[in-house]
Amino acid sequence: MKKSKFLILGSIASSSLLMIAASCDVKKKDVETSNSEKQDSKTNSQSNSGNQGSRPDSESNSGNQGSRPDSESNSEKQDSKTNSQSNSGNQGSRPDSESNSGNQGSKINSQSNSGNQGSRPDSESNSGNQGSKTDSESNSENQDSKTNSQSNSGNQGSKTDSESNSENQDSKTNSQSNSGNQGSRPDSESNSENQDSKTDGSRHESTTPSESTQNDIPTENYKIDDYLNRVKTYGKEANLLITLLAGAWTENYDELQKKYASLWPIVTEFFKLHEKIVSKFDEIKKEIEEFFGKPESKNNKLDNLLKQYEKSRDEIKDAIEVLKRLQKK
Incomplete structure (x- = not known):
């Protein structure tokens, strides 16, 4: 009886040790996945901060995509953001509002990243979110490339318009300067004629005193x-x-x-x-x-x-x- 008890206790102890070891492995995996997620979020925030210097519109999109788990909501919100991006692209003459929106986007990215890290306790939710992130990231990259190309084309269009306007203004200023020069030419000619007449008059005046002195x-x-x-x-x-x-x-x-x-x-x-x-x-x-x-x-x-x-x-x-x-x- 005592032996059987010891065997039962030993089996229970071994099974408990196995359970403890398994739970430790699970915790280690959870810690590793959470650390990897933190590193991914850091790299995302770094990439977001790197892209903030040149692409304020794409930053707000990627930041909002990181905070949304499913690709459908991301695509819908990305469509709304592309509209806002197109509007912001049309507002190319307002750099202050764009910089403000870029700063707000960076704040939302940091908040959404911290929120995502706090809401993922288990490895399954993390892996699911990572899978959705990869899908959403690929979608966001494609959409970012599209929106960037569209914004670039919009900027190029605005540049061409501004260039054409500047060319028209240059041509106007040239024509005005030419007309001004043409308008000033007859004045200068009249001035030269007046000066010639004055010089002639001064010559006559200079001759008359000499004649008067000769007569005197x-x-x-x-x-x-x-x-x-x-x-x-x-x-x-x-x-x-x-x-x-x-x-x-x-x-x-x-x-x-x-x-x-x-x-x-x-x-x-x-x-x-x-x-x-x-x-x-x-x-x-x-x-x-x-x-x-x-x-x-x-x-x-x-x-x-x-x-x-x-x-x-x-x-x-x-x-x-x-x-x-x-x-x-």
């Missing part, structure tokens, strides 16, 4: 000669008056000096000029020329003397006649 030269010479002649004439008269008065030793000498006292200052000035004309004609001529060249330097002295003499000339002539008559007596 003889008039100036005439004035100088006129002044010289007047100085000579008035100087002779003054010299004659003083000579007659000096020779008239008569009883009326004192009376004549008193009578013509106002004439003596101007008469003596021209008497001196007459002596200079006789002895130093060139010096008198130079003074007269300087008077015309620089009137302010001489302070119009000669001109004033001539004017004063002309005012008193009649009296000077009368005095000369009186002295001549007295001399005859």
Whole structure:
């Protein structure tokens, strides 16, 4: 009886050891499968993060496919996502919204991966999910390639449109610049014509002063000669008056000096000029020329003397006649 009990206990112990060993193997397999799933999810998240730099649309699709176990729901949601992708492809001019959707897709991928890892305790569910993932991944890859090609074609279409628009704008700007240049040409021509006319006018103006100066030269010479002649004439008269008065030793000498006292200052000035004309004609001529060249330097002295003499000339002539008559007596 004791032996049979020991045998029964031994068989029970051996069977329990076998059960424990089998359960340990199952747990090891579960741990290995969970670790492999974690590594797969990490590689998926890494591939997703790598693709996020260049393909924001495909990231959102693969992230959503990873969180859905069956291929049918993935295909339906992928169709809806392709529509959203096409819409986002049409919205090629909105990089901010695309980057935001890409960031949201990456967040959903990480959440769906963590959710999938937490919801797979046994190896069978993991293997089933992995099988569905492979199918969905193949579908997602095919659809991603299609959507990428479509988005690329859409982008190319938008590029061609933008290029054509830019070409049209370039042609417009070229035509506008050409028209602007054509519009500016007649203005420049008119400006050149105006400048030519101005230069002609300036030439005429430049010639007219020279002509006026040439015309002024003889008039100036005439004035100088006129002044010289007047100085000579008035100087002779003054010299004659003083000579007659000096020779008239008569009883009326004192009376004549008193009578013509106002004439003596101007008469003596021209008497001196007459002596200079006789002895130093060139010096008198130079003074007269300087008077015309620089009137302010001489302070119009000669001109004033001539004017004063002309005012008193009649009296000077009368005095000369009186002295001549007295001399005859």
